[in-house]
Amino acid sequence: MQQVDLLADRQRGVLSRAQCLAAGLTVEQIRWRLTSQRWQRVHPGVYVCHSGPIDPSTRASAALLACGSGALLGGRSAGRELGLLDDAPEIVEVQFPHRRRVVAPAGASVSRVRQLEQRRHRRAAWPPCTSVEDTVLDLAExxxxxxxxxxxxxxxxxxMTTPPRIEDALDRRARHRWRDLLKAALDDVVDGAESIAEMRYIRRVERAHGLPTATRQLRSVRGGRRRRDDNAYVVQKVLVEVDGQVGHVGVGRLADLRRDRASAVEGWLPVRVGWPDVGEQCCATARDLAAVLTSRGWTGQLRRCGPGCTALTAPGEHRGSERGGLVG
Structure with a gap:
């Protein structure tokens, strides 16, 4: 029947028994499709309308229908649908209204959520899932x-979203284990940070040690190409690029080197910091950066970030865990 086929196409080849009956199929017609192996039963009252392998997207749709009215994909399952994750999780994560009770179908985990409708993504396409902002908060939790x-x-x-929208979603939640941390992280994103490494640089190296505030994500043209720099100290003409945990290798590393040369030609001093430099070696990084900035005219004063800070210790004097300086 055309209505059944259209609904199945919309729901990635999955139908519930109730939907089939509402569309005009009889119990005998449903049974025949199953016994002839034209369809597959994946959960009680939930069918896949083909006989081939069941991919992750189809399995997620089946779990949603098994959980009934008002259910949404959440957590990592929603993250994959929205493009936050590349790989499908092994377990389908489903959220459903708090007033209902649902037994988790095979291969799925379920959770009851108050005011779930407020978390629904406002798109019309199947499958229904939590909004980008609420998915981010669930993943963070x-x-x-x-x-x-x-x-x-x-x-x-x-x-995919903006800091104010995430903050609004966070404010709607009575509890979140990382509320204060995320509020600070959102401030860093507003300030221009685009990665966890850049957040750490802003908070642990620059702010904590009293370094001047850089211009974030400065756009310019150098060497005939458009550039965007993580942290630009414009007065001193110092560029600080922050590499993440993996950093750039191969072609990416060569591009970094060309970029640095183009910056140097125009009088900028490019400095690269890596993941350890914004973590356990942040005090040494701040000390070295302060020296670089001072050599180019900064007249500010470096300060300690806390009781154990070694930023004011001369290089070589401290024999603790910090040995770092700048990378590149």
């Missing part, structure tokens, strides 16, 4: 501190 900040940075960097 399940992550460690660094991971929580990384989810916020990633969503904003990909232009």
């Amino acid at each position: 399940a992550a460690n501190a660094a991971g929580a900040q990384a989810w916020v940075a990633q969503a904003c960097q990909r232009r």
Whole structure:
């Protein structure tokens, strides 16, 4: 029947028993499709309308229908639908209204959520899922501190949402384990940070040690190409590029080198910091950067970030865990 086929196409080849009956199929017609193996039963009362392999997207749709009215994909399942994750999770994550009780279908986890309708993504396409902002908050809730900040940075960097929209979603929640941390991370994103490494640079190196405030994501043309620099100290003409945990290798590394040469030709001093430099070696990084900035006219005063800070210790005097300086 055409109505059944259209609905199945919309729902990635999945139908519920109730939908089939509402569309005009009889119980005998449903049974014949199953016994002839034209359809597959994946959950009680939920059918896949073909006999081939069931891919992750189809499995997610089936779990939604098994959970009934008002259910949404959430967590990592919603993240994959929205493009925050590349790989499908092994377990389909489904959220449903708090007033209902649902037994988790095979291969899925379920959670009851108050005011779930407020978290629904306002798109018309199947499958229904949580909004980008609420998905980011769910993913952050399940992550460690660094991971929580990384989810916020990633969503904003990909232009999928904005800090104010995430903050609005956070304010609607009575509880979130990383509320204060995410509020600070959102401030960093507004300030121009686009990754967890850049957030750490702003907070642990620059602000904590009293360095001047850089211009974030400065756009310019150098060497005949458009550039965007992570942190530009315009007065001193110093560029600080922050590489993440992996950094650039191969072609990316060669592009970095060409970029640095083009900057140097126009009088800028390019400095690169890596992941350790914004973590356990942040005090040494601040000390070295202060020296660089001072050599180019900065007259400010470096300060300690805390009792154990080694930023004011001369290089070589400290024999603790910090040995770092700048990378590149």
